[in-house]
Amino acid sequence: MSKRIHAESKVELSPLIARHYDTIMNSITFGKYNRFIQSAIKDMEIQSDDHILDLGCGTGKNAALMAKTLGEKGKITGIDVSPIMGKQFIEKLGADSRFEFKQKRIDIPFKLEKKYDKVLISFVIHGLPHEHRLILIQNAYDHLQPGGKLIILDFAEFDMDKMPSHHRFIFKTVECKYAFDYIKKDWKSILSEYGFSYFGEKKYMKKYTRLLSAVRKS
Ligand SMILES: C[S@@+](CC[C@H](N)C(=O)[O-])C[C@H]1O[C@@H](n2cnc3c(N)ncnc32)[C@H](O)[C@@H]1O
Numbered sequence: 648m649s650k651r652i653h654a655e656s657k658v659e660l661s662p663l664i665a666r667h668y669d670t671i672m673n674s675i676t677f678g679k680y681n682r683f684i685q686s687a688i689k690d691m692e693i694q695s696d697d698h699i700l701d702l703g704c705g706t707g708k709n710a711a712l713m714a715k716t717l718g719e720k721g722k723i724t725g726i727d728v729s730p731i732m733g734k735q736f737i738e739k740l741g742a743d744s745r746f747e748f749k750q751k752r753i754d755i756p757f758k759l760e761k762k763y764d765k766v767l768i769s770f771v772i773h774g775l776p777h778e779h780r781l782i783l784i785q786n787a788y789d790h791l792q793p794g795g796k797l798i799i800l801d802f803a804e805f806d807m808d809k810m811p812s813h814h815r816f817i818f819k820t821v822e823c824k825y826a827f828d829y830i831k832k833d834w835k836s837i838l839s840e841y842g843f844s845y846f847g848e849k850k851y852m853k854k855y856t857r858l859l860s861a862v863r864k865s
Pocket residue numbers: 658659660702703704705706708709726727728729732751752753754768769770771
């Protein structure tokens with residue numbers, strides 16, 4: 648695994664967790680994760696010819712679900728820092744030429760040759776220090792076509808102190824300090840400052856999670 652930059656982050660997973668990530672997610676959500684992700688991916692309104700960049704793509708589970716809507720001209724590039732995630736992505740999707748995987752960090756500036764119709768950031772951004780989140784947002788902007796859509800699937804904005812105690816206990820146990828800061832931010836304002844507009848949102852899982860979409864201005 649590449650060297651970790653953010654020691655306190657929980658989104659850069661240990662090899663053991665990376666290997667069993669999908670199973671672990673389904674267990675800690677008491678079996679609700681699969682249905683939640685299926686609904687969220689459906690709500691992305693993927694077009695059959697979309698070219699999609701999946702930043703922090705993990706095992707390829709989301710890409711495999713997106714692929715159900717993609718036609719022959721659609722393409723997905725998955726990027727992840729973890730070679731263990733890359734291996735799972737390639738095992739799942741590598742035989743299909745519409746998919747490619749690149750191992751790199753997404754929270755430092757990078758440049759790919761092409762621009763995309765959609766950029767998905769799913770359950771990564773909350774776990775980064777804020778200055779690296781802003782670099783990630785800039786990376787997403789730089790790799791979208793004008794009019795392209797950024798989709799952030801992650802925690803919604805909420806007040807941790809108002810959570811029922813059993814939910815708060817799970818959230819505080821599973822998540823890191825960056826997540827506690829992430830849920831307090833006004834993400835539509837932040838994205839506006841980075842050149843995005845036309846926001847859409849959909850909430851899931853007792854409104855603790857959200858699909859936030861925003862369009863890159865020309
Ligand atoms: C919580 S998992 C989410 C995976 C996937 N997006 C999903 O929704 O199932 C976070 C993923 O982000 C990757 N990741 C964390 N920090 C990263 C970074 N700085 N650059 C690239 N990938 C990163 C991890 O390796 C892991 O696969």
